[in-house]
Amino acid sequence: MQNFVFYNPTKILFGRGTIPSIGAETAAFSRNVLLVYGQESIKKNGLYEIVTSSLKQAKISFVDHGGVQSNPTLSHVRQGIALVKEKNLGAVVAVGGGSVLDSAKAIGAGAVVAHDVWKFFTGKKSVKATLPVMTILTLAAAGSEMNSGMVLTNEETNEKFGFGHRLLYPKTSILDPEVTFTVPANYTAYGAIDAISHVLEFYMTTRDPDTPVQDRLMEGLILNSITSCDRCLKSPCDYNARANLMWTATLALNGLTAAGLGRVGFPMHMIEHSLSALYDVPHGAGLSVVIPGWLRWYSKKNPGRIASLGRHIFPETDKESLSEIDAADKTILFFQNWFQKTKSPTTLTELGIAKKEIPQIAQNSLRLARIWRLKNYSQQRVENILSLCL
């Protein structure tokens, strides 16, 4: 095991009926807040009314900042920062999925500095303070509700960059699985695939293979992403299925899985971000294309690690007669088949992306490779991986 620091001060309120606590939780920090959300769906389904009633009851005034898009944009974040500065607001309340939460974090960090918020993402400035952020999660996927990361797309430069800092943990995150009952099947699956990818990235890029406590944790999370998602797709209003998937996605990227692994990387995310930036592909759909290709590429380097994952979670790969290579192949095939079963795309072709576009995607991803210090990822290597995603 490698040395690590684990510190995660986010308070989680989980379960039915927890959303009306948002007023009291927020009042501990500020009485003037920016309310960040996505499209109009939270107004149609009543969630907006529940949240704003709770804020009003706690005597908190709020300024609306709806309209966050999937693959959230820098320009919308900049508008939020301007609003906070103009109205002198003291906290940010986010109601939505990862895009909304990440936007809220970026607004919270950008509102307390004079420079442009994008400088955090390009590594030109570091975070020294932020506004408190409270979140109400509506999608089991990104894990942003209990981590210190955020991802944003700069539409001017076609860059989708991610960034993390210990001050970016939300103060309180409220997770009510019932609000995810209405998440459509495709986004339910994309969310589960996002959670799987977060665990897979660390499982595969660990610098230390001798961390059985972490391995068993990660294997359990991957397995449960799959089994809970299957239940959600079958019965969208199965509370326990939604709850297990929601908590799994949170645990999948709250820092716990990385403990002891050394400096892990996000190579699959790095490549996927270019798909989202260039083609506005939903994040989970991009991942379901990149994961099998990346694993096929990686299995040439380290089939043993992929085989080990499979042997611990998929009964059909747990046969001693199977060679490492065969067990790795079966594991990759299991993921690909399961993605297909959930009707998620597994090839670039399905996304309408042709072979000739690969060099341009690879080129885009290299910018993030530099910032994320994935030094071994050359243009050629990313092209090779993308070729395995066709």
Next chain:
Amino acid sequence: MQNFVFYNPTKILFGRGTIPSIGAETAAFSRNVLLVYGQESIKKNGLYEIVTSSLKQAKISFVDHGGVQSNPTLSHVRQGIALVKEKNLGAVVAVGGGSVLDSAKAIGAGAVVAHDVWKFFTGKKSVKATLPVMTILTLAAAGSEMNSGMVLTNEETNEKFGFGHRLLYPKTSILDPEVTFTVPANYTAYGAIDAISHVLEFYMTTRDPDTPVQDRLMEGLILNSITSCDRCLKSPCDYNARANLMWTATLALNGLTAAGLGRVGFPMHMIEHSLSALYDVPHGAGLSVVIPGWLRWYSKKNPGRIASLGRHIFPETDKESLSEIDAADKTILFFQNWFQKTKSPTTLTELGIAKKEIPQIAQNSLRLARIWRLKNYSQQRVENILSLCL
């Protein structure tokens, strides 16, 4: 899944060479601290020198309060509280295992109130503030380094009671597996058994069996307690083995395993506490006696749950041909055999406790049953369980 709040703000510094950080970590809270530790071993092995050098370098003055015993006593805690009040100290630094850490927490809570600290344990007073507590862990076992609990023995009344409060989380805990290289074989095993018991208590007393994400997490922790302990016993200076065991024991009782299970209980601890209180049995040794007996008793009520645990972690119980009862029996036997393999006692007889003493042990445990609200545990029930431990 049941509703839950998860909030664990302890900062963990894990790994080789982390102990000299104690000065800087403590300086953030106070420059005058009580230094709590156990017997003289930390002076012999150099740890005391490393810790106090770091404190001095950070310009922190400290008052020594050594002498904490295994099964820490109320009287020693009271002396620590008197010292803090007399010298007007601002924080507590603990260097030791669970007994030392729990004593430090009790001193931190007792030092800021006028009433006696035992009133927290009997439920007559609640914690409203505490001194900051920093810890350096020397034994993988109790989990106190990252939780809000503490256990103390009142020698006057022969009561060993435990108590938890959200203000009792240590601010920072430093975990360097190297300091556990010298833990003797019996205490290494007792520590692993303590970690196993923490997970087992929740796994078995859950109010909600439909929490697969939690089940996989708990099964992984139990399995890893066993496999890591085996490695430690074989090679006491195997860093990764010690590291995996240490982190497993921390995760086994940091609140994570309980998320979503509803109100869980500690019936095995309740009974073991009476063994420790009346016979000064090491906690882990008491648990290795109580666990098999309690499981045998519980298997008559719910063999399915025990069988499910076994099927997920012990290959020999994962056969479809086995009935639930048989799989449960095999699981219990697996634990008992493994305890014996580590040379831990598995019967009251081995502890020198005769059948005729059972009523008195049961009577002692009922006091804790009331405080811990284990309402179903009558004198008769505890006697029945203890009879299965003979």
